[in-house]
Amino acid sequence: MTSKKQRLFAYGLAIHLLLVGIICYAAFPTQTPDEPIRIMYQTNAGKVLFEHHTHTDAFGYGAACFDCHHHPSDDEAALIACGQCHQGPAEDGGQPEVCLDCHDESDIEDTEMSSRADAFHTQCTECHEQFGKGPPSGSENCSACHVL
Template sequence: MTSQPHLKFAVLILTVLLITGIVCYAAFSPPAPVDPVRIMFQTDAGKVLFTHQTHTEDYYLDCLDCHHNIDDDETYNCSDCHEETGDDYMPSRTDALHETCIGCHADYGAGPVDCNACHVL
């Protein structure tokens, strides 16, 4: 059987290794993505899942192709400006998304244009 001093030494070594592992994991963990990978839009017509990777990698779109007022990596919510106010000058978020998404899909034949193709969940 193992002696008491050897057991204490083994527990001490295991504790040091555990703490070292936790510190290393926290120090070298991968950074969080700057932009969300996928967004789930909650709408009256059903949820819409939007995948950034499809649009940026498969269709080579730049962030500014859709996000027209990004300043120095500043994040914002579209609804901050595109509220449901009925203002003809500033379209609602719904109208802005429909115009941008459906317009691009129709122009390039690269995505769905029917309601049920996006509002599926």
């Protein structure tokens, strides 16, 4: 059996180590990433998990920011979420009805405002077809991307 002195020493050491751990945890907080690590898109067809690292890493798809975020085309610091323009129906409020509401015709390729779902489907399927991943566009295999 251990002596009372040894137990007090062990308890004291445990308390000190706990305090040191708490202080170190509070003194060195983790940095918040500049971009979201993962995004879970909620859709009528099921959830879609998007991982930035997989898409931007050289061992993944190696995509640049502007491969997906087409607006603005010259300022990486001003990238905006797709949902700011490509939202649901216009009655949600705030959605431009056509791209020309905000852009000059010479600045953009397609002036028709697509819905968020259509914009994602077009962007995602074209890129995944290029890399040979995922179902071909127009495929009925929704569960390849959408988790039901």
